[in-house]
Amino acid sequence: MESYQSFYKKTGRAAMKCTKRYEIFVTGMILFISSGVASQQEMPSDKSATKETINLYNNLKKLKTKGVMFGHQDDLAYGMGWKYEEGRSDIKDVTGDYPAVYGWELGRLEIDNPVNLDSVPFDKMKSLIKKGYERGGVITISWHLNNPLTGKTAWNPAEGTVASILPGGSKHDLYKSWLDKLASFMNELKGSKGEFIPVIFRPFHELNGNWFWWGGKNCTPDEFKKLWQFTVSYLRDEKKIHHLLYAYNTDRYSSREEYLEKYPGDEWVDVIGFDIYQRNSPNEKFIADIDKMLSTLENIAGEKNKIPALTEFGGNLADSNWWTGTFLKVLSEHKISYVLGWRNAGMKPGGQPEYYVPYKGQVTAADFVRFYKADKTFFQKDVSKEKLYQ
Secondary structure, three states: OOOHHHHHHHHOHHHHHHHHHHHHHHHHHHHHHHHHHHHOOOOOOOOOOOHHHHHHHHHHHHHOOOOEEEEEEOOOOEEOOEEOOOOOOHHHHHHOOOOOEEEEEOOOHHHOOOEOOOOOEHHHHHHHHHHHHHOOOEEEEEEOOOOOOOOOOOOOOOOOHHHHHOOOOOOHHHHHHHHHHHHHHHHOOEOOOOOEOOEEEEEOOOOOOOOOOOOHHHOOHHHHHHHHHHHHHHHHHHOOOOOEEEEEEEOOOOOHHHHHOOOOOHHHOOEEEEEEEOOOOOHHHHHHHHHHHHHHHHHHHHHHOOEEEEEEEEOOOOOOOHHHHHHHHHHOOOOOOEEEEOOOOEEOOOOOEEOOOOOOOOOOHHHHHHHHHOOOEEOHHHHHHHOOOO
8 A cells, every 4th residue: 555655745735635624524524423422312400410310311211111110119128027138129029020110218317317217227228229229220219307397207297397497597507417418328329330329319209298397288389499499409519419310299189280389490300200099099090090190290291301200109909900900001001210119118016017019929919920021011120131321
C-alpha cells in the first residue's frame, strides 16, 4: 500500500484538505448518531441521578409494556413461621423463585431505634437490600415516620403537624435531623462495585386517607405539596442523594381530581401509584374498583410521563383461585410497572394469621404457581435477564 508521505507528495495540499474534510464529516456523523442514541434516554426528576438510577428509570418504563413485576414487602426477612433464614422467602417456597420487587420500611429510623416498626434490624435490612439488588431485583422503601409534633406514631393524625415541620415551623429543625438520618441510611446502600443502589422511595403514602398525620384533612393540599417539595429538595440538593426515584401514592380514590389534589408537580415525582386492600368486598366489586383506578392511573401516567404502579395491595386469599381468577384477570387489561403485596407478618398477638401472599400449603398456593407462570407476570428470574441497571 502506498505510504501517506508518497501520497501527499503526488497529490499535494488538495488531497490533505479532502482528507480533513472527510474526517470532519465522519466525526460529525458519529456525534449526530451518538446524540440520537442519548436522546432516547429519559431523565428522572433528579437530573443528577446516578447512571444506575437513570437506567432503572428507563427500563421500568420499557418493561411495563411487556408485563408487570411482582413484589413483596419484607420478603427476605421473615414469613409464615420463620425469621431470618438464609435465602428463604415465602414466594420462593411456593414458586422456586424470588419476587422481582423487594419492599422495605424505615419507620423508627428517625428515632435511632436499631430495628424498624416491624422489628427488622436496620443493619440486617441493608444486607438483604444488597442481596435483592445483586440479583437484579428492584428495591422500594416506605417510611412510616413518627409524628414529629407529638412524638407519637405515624398513626397519630394531629392537625398542624405538617405546618410545624415546614420551613419556619417549630419542628422544622427536628424534621431536618430525621432527613439527615434517612440520607445516611440511603448512602450506606451500595453494590459490590461501590455504586449506590437505586431505590424507589415512597414517603407519605396513602396521602388521601385521614389515618396518618400527613394525610387527608390533617393538612391542606398546599402544605402537603410544600412538605413533599422540601423533602425531595433537601435529600437531593442539600444531602446530595442521587439514587432515589420518588413515588407518590394515594389509597383508594374515586376520581382524577381526588388523585391529583395534593400532587406536588411533575418535576418532583417519578412513580405514581395507589394502595388497595380487598378486605371483605366481593371479587366482582374489587375487579371493578381496581380496574377503574388503574385506568385513571395509566391515563395520568401517560399525560405526565410517569411510571404507574400498584404500590400496595392485599386480596381475598380465602378464594383458592383468586390469583388467576381475580387479580390476573384485571392486571391483564393494564400496563403498569409493578405490584407490591404487603408483608406476611405471621401470627398476630390474638392468634390470627396475617399474610398477603401465599406461603407453602396455603389454599391459594397452587393458583399462585399458575399466576407465576403467566406471561404477564415477572419475578426475579425474569427481571434478572432484563438487566434493569444497565
